[in-house]
Amino acid sequence: MLKISDVKTYYGNIQALKGINVEIAQGEIITLIGANGAGKTTTLMSVSGIVPPRSGDIFFEGNPITGLKPHEIVELGICQVPEGRHIFPYLTVLENLDMGAFLRKDADGVRQDRDYVFSLFPILANRRHQAGGTLSGGEQQMLAISRALMARPRLLLMDEPSLGLAPLIVRQIFGIIKKINEESRTTIFLVEQNANLALKIAHRGYVMENGRITQTDTAADLLNNEDVRKAYLGV
Amino acid sequence: MNLFPELRKSFIASLWFMFLTFPIMVIRVNTIENIVEWRWMNLVFVGIGSFFLSWLWRYLLSRKEMGVNKKTDDQDRTSLVSRLMKNKQLIIPAAALLAIFTIIFPHIFSTYQTSIMITALIYVMLGLGLNIVVGLAGLLDLGYVAFYAVGAYAYGLLNYHFGLGFWTALPVGAALGALFGILLGFPVLRLRGDYLAIVTLGFGEIIRLILENWNEFSFGPSGIANIPRPSFFGMDLSIQWATVYIYYIVIGICCITIVIVGRLQDSRIGRAWIALREDEIACQAMGIDKARTKLNAFALGATWAGMAGVVFAAKTTFINPASFTIWESIIILCIVVLGGMGSVVGVVSGALVLILLPEYLRAFSEYRLLIFGAILIFMMVFRPGGIVSDVRRVYRFESSAMDDKPQEYS
Numbered sequence: 001m002l003k004i005s006d007v008k009t010y011y012g013n014i015q016a017l018k019g020i021n022v023e024i025a026q027g028e029i030i031t032l033i034g035a036n037g038a039g040k041t042t043t044l045m046s047v048s049g050i051v052p053p054r055s056g057d058i059f060f061e062g063n064p065i066t067g068l069k070p071h072e073i074v075e076l077g078i079c080q081v082p083e084g085r086h087i088f089p090y091l092t093v094l095e096n097l098d099m100g101a102f103l104r105k106d107a108d109g110v111r112q113d114r115d116y117v118f119s120l121f122p123i124l125a126n127r128r129h130q131a132g133g134t135l136s137g138g139e140q141q142m143l144a145i146s147r148a149l150m151a152r153p154r155l156l157l158m159d160e161p162s163l164g165l166a167p168l169i170v171r172q173i174f175g176i177i178k179k180i181n182e183e184s185r186t187t188i189f190l191v192e193q194n195a196n197l198a199l200k201i202a203h204r205g206y207v208m209e210n211g212r213i214t215q216t217d218t219a220a221d222l223l224n225n226e227d228v229r230k231a232y233l234g235v
Numbered sequence: 236m237n238l239f240p241e242l243r244k245s246f247i248a249s250l251w252f253m254f255l256t257f258p259i260m261v262i263r264v265n266t267i268e269n270i271v272e273w274r275w276m277n278l279v280f281v282g283i284g285s286f287f288l289s290w291l292w293r294y295l296l297s298r299k300e301m302g303v304n305k306k307t308d309d310q311d312r313t314s315l316v317s318r319l320m321k322n323k324q325l326i327i328p329a330a331a332l333l334a335i336f337t338i339i340f341p342h343i344f345s346t347y348q349t350s351i352m353i354t355a356l357i358y359v360m361l362g363l364g365l366n367i368v369v370g371l372a373g374l375l376d377l378g379y380v381a382f383y384a385v386g387a388y389a390y391g392l393l394n395y396h397f398g399l400g401f402w403t404a405l406p407v408g409a410a411l412g413a414l415f416g417i418l419l420g421f422p423v424l425r426l427r428g429d430y431l432a433i434v435t436l437g438f439g440e441i442i443r444l445i446l447e448n449w450n451e452f453s454f455g456p457s458g459i460a461n462i463p464r465p466s467f468f469g470m471d472l473s474i475q476w477a478t479v480y481i482y483y484i485v486i487g488i489c490c491i492t493i494v495i496v497g498r499l500q501d502s503r504i505g506r507a508w509i510a511l512r513e514d515e516i517a518c519q520a521m522g523i524d525k526a527r528t529k530l531n532a533f534a535l536g537a538t539w540a541g542m543a544g545v546v547f548a549a550k551t552t553f554i555n556p557a558s559f560t561i562w563e564s565i566i567i568l569c570i571v572v573l574g575g576m577g578s579v580v581g582v583v584s585g586a587l588v589l590i591l592l593p594e595y596l597r598a599f600s601e602y603r604l605l606i607f608g609a610i611l612i613f614m615m616v617f618r619p620g621g622i623v624s625d626v627r628r629v630y631r632f633e634s635s636a637m638d639d640k641p642q643e644y645s
């Protein structure tokens with residue numbers, strides 16, 4: 001479904017991605033783990049076009065999407081939950097969700113999806129008229145995920161959904177990520193610091209170091225891999 | 236409020252003020268007789284005055300803080316005006332009264348008053364235009380006056396060279412405004428915040444300097460005179476009637492502006508602007524075309540400035556670069572901020588207050604700007620959201636989960 005091939009991305013003259021290759025099949029949950037500054041966020045930004053790669057190719061469902069504008073990429077069905085949530089602080093929960101459906105014209109479908117995300121995160125339904133910026137961190141993360149779902153993406157890019165959340169909430173959110181994947185067959189590309197949990201819900205995983213992919217395997221094998229356990233699981 | 240420390244603070248403030256104003260309020264050098272006058276009485280006045288004012292200031296501040304605490308308890312923090320606006324029974328008679336007053340205004344007041352009102356209404360247009368850029372799209376534009384100048388010079392020059400009339404110049408001015416908006420928009424697509432402000436500031440000055448120095452094109456500092464007022468179906472009107480006529484034209488354009496800006500706000504473009512203002516990365520992640528949204532905002536905002544410029548040229552019949560200084564941009568920005576960013580009613584009242592107030596403060600002659608400044612500071616401290624804050628910012632907490640109210644956009 002998504003194929004990243006030898007992508008190199010720069011910030012000015014700092015090279016953040018030094019030629020990476022990732023492949024994701026339809027319906028999978030893929031996780032990308034790695035230390036701070038490894039280039040995980042940059043990978044997602046390259047896919048969504050917000051930080052366009054300098055060389056290499058990205059294919060989505062067989063078609064090249066390198067060089068497309070971010071909004072054109074969203075139109076194709078790729079939606080990103082940015083790192084640090086980036087919800088709209090002065091808009092209400094409902095308005096935030098509506099923004100997620102910005103490109104859609106099927107009002108009925110939008111309403112359905114709104115009910116669906118409210119069923120995933122009932123707390124958001126209670127806060128529907130509250131300004132996004134006044135939600136708690138966990139609620140904001142739920143809102144960011146819900147907002148991305150409102151675009152009804154075929155590929156969902158998630159950047160550290162567990163950032164700054166209590167362990168209990170993290171577990172809950174990961175449960176829902178799995179549920180989204182199973183119920184609506186959404187392919188998920190999950191970037192995580194919390195490697196342990198991410199590998200538990202993912203099908204396959206990639207390990208990233210200094211702008212390069214150093215390892216890839218099924219999630220279960222990575223969980224048991226000696227090096228990975230030492231470096232990212234803290235055991 | 237604890238009395239003694241408060242009084243002490245006021246006392247210190249008044250000492251500080253006496254010290255600060257000492258050179259201008261107390262010493263006067265009489266250059267004819269070569270003596271220095273010491274006006275000690277002034278020092279006493281300043282002392283007493285600032286003592287009470289500073290005390291009053293802190294009293295009001297503490298009251299405001301208490302007031303806010305009280306208000307968060309009940310759920311509705313909507314401002315009085317927006318609550319009034321929701322009340323259907325009140326709004327119809329009020330709107331009717333306002334409409335009648337607007338229509339008969341030039342007939343009950345003098346030409347002078349009407350002319351001031353026209354100026355204020357031109358600023359309403361400018362404010363509403365800038366509100367698109369600053370209030371809705373969140374792009375701080377300090378060079379907005381440039382588009383105003385483009386409109387005014389478009390009419391002035393087209394009339395001078397080709398004899399174009401007001402009604403032809405109006406759409407041309409608007410189109411040129413939009414064109415220049417896009418012209419400014421392209422280089423600043425990647426900028427935001429302070430950088431954007433500086434570049435736009437430079438843009439405004441560049442336009443003014445071109446007008447000032449390119450004599451063959453714009454007649455330099457001496458400007459263009461004898462620009463015709465709009466003619467009434469081919470008839471030339473006396474100054475008095477022309478003023479009334481312009482008044483109605485401006486009222487008409489203002490109404491159209493208000494309707495269009497109101498509709499824009501609720502449209503997809505309006506939503507894209509708001510998304511852009513709130514969070515640029517999220518805006519892109521939602522599939523909004525950032526570049527196009529920014530250009531839209533600049534172009535549409537500049538359109539109104541272009542039109543306002545044409546009207547301005549027709550009203551004053553004389554334009555020169557001195558009318559388009561940075562000070563104008565700042566006044567227009569003040570209108571938007573003071574009125575309430577993003578709110579149409581707010582911007583309209585902001586323009587009326589900011590333009591009419593200095594006129595009616597003329598009675599205070601040299602203290603006019605001082606009082607004006609003081610009012611501005613007071614406003615921003617006690618009503619930081621503006622006269623009418625954006626109804627969008629309403630904070631409502633619902634305990635009953637599932638009652639689905641229709642959404643409000645304002």
Ligand SMILES: Nc1ncnc2c1ncn2[C@@H]1O[C@H](COP(=O)(O)OP(=O)(O)OP(=O)(O)O)[C@@H](O)[C@H]1O
Nearest residue numbers: 011014016034035036037038039040041042043193
């Ligand atoms: N806007 C930027 N300008 C310059 N350098 C940047 C920028 N953003 C990221 N970088 C650099 O690119 C490299 C990769 O950053 P990236 O954000 O992709 O890391 P990450 O793997 O997401 O880290 P984390 O887990 O901390 O989020 C880092 O060395 C970072 O310093």
Ligand SMILES: [Mg+2]
Nearest residue numbers: 040041042083
């Ligand atoms: Mg990151």
